[in-house]
Amino acid sequence: MLGLERRQKIMEKLTAERKVYVSELAKLYKVTEDTIRRDLEKLEQANLLRRSYGGATLAGNTSEDLSYRKRSNQNNESKLIIANKAANLIETGDTVMVDSSTTCRALLQQLVGQKDITVITNSIQLMNDFSGSSFIMICTGGALRANSLALTGSLAVNALAGYYVDYALLSCKAIDMEKGIMESNESESDIKKLMMQHARKTILLVDQSKFDKAAFVRCAPFSAIDTLVTDGTPSPAWQKCLSENHVRLL
Incomplete structure (x- = not known):
């Protein structure tokens, strides 16, 4: 060849x-x-x-911000693998803050049927998708980012600041061993930071396509999360990085 x-x-x-x-x-x-x-x-x-x-x-632009619809059609098998692993971490009676990612949507689908789970989210898509579920759904309110169907701004921030939950369930645009957890825009990055601060533990859901990439905004260091759930075995260098930051790897 x-x-x-x-x-x-x-x-x-x-x-x-x-x-x-x-x-x-x-x-x-x-x-x-x-x-x-x-x-x-x-x-x-x-x-x-x-x-x-x-x-x-x-290769991709660090500020690339794919729409929710496009993201919904990408890496669905990986999202299902991640969702199945992460679902075991959430128990009946837990309270969770959930971002507007499609991977978190896949996780909530695995949790449907569990009773007394309270979901606080800034995603109007999740509010719609799970309106008929057994979840107790709480919406932050805020200014709509039409591209991601996420609510941001002062109203969303003030709403989240009034709660403290068991888990923050989040995804992100990219992760890098030196730069940490990264996002494509500041408004949603600010929401995720606040969710991390107002949760007992943070679970980050990322498929292998997001490893060793960079995005526009540095959201948080790895020390800000407790568990990282992914769809394959990361390299030894990544395992060392996560271990040094006391992050549990699933």
């Missing part, structure tokens, strides 16, 4: 999976890992991907 053809195949795989690994690509295309690293370097120079520890992720 010619180098150009191999790089095209790498981009096809990366577009579908959002992240690729050097060792896997070397085995797949029957070349050395050094050859794959050179391929990734050339693709990065073309601004098609971003190299990361042991592999690469799809």
Whole structure:
């Protein structure tokens, strides 16, 4: 296989999976890992991907803010895996603050049927989706961000400040070992920070496509969360990073 053809195949795989690994690509295309690293370097120079520890992720604008509808159609299998793992952490009678992420929506779907769970959220989508459920639903109010169907601003902040819950259930745009937990916009980042502060414990739900990426706003350090739930085994470097910050990994 010619180098150009191999790089095209790498981009096809990366577009579908959002992240690729050097060792896997070397085995797949029957070349050395050094050859794959050179391929990734050339693709990065073309601004098609971003190299990361042991592999690469799809290049993207740090301020990219995908709509709720688009996010609802991405990585659904990963979200289900994460939701199934995280559901075991929530018990009957718990109170939770939940952000407007589609991964958290998947988690609430797994919890439907449990009684006496109180959900405080800034998401009008979640209020609609679970209006007929057994959850006690509380909406923050606030200014609507139509793109994400999230409520933000002073009304949302003031509403959240009046509660203290068992868990904050959150997702994010990206995570980076040095930069921490990142978001695409300040208004929703502020809401998530407040949710973390007003919860006994914080559970972060992130699929593997968000590892080793950067976004526009630094939301919080890893020390601000208690548990990270993901859909695959992170690299040894990531496991060390999370352990040093006393984050439980599922």
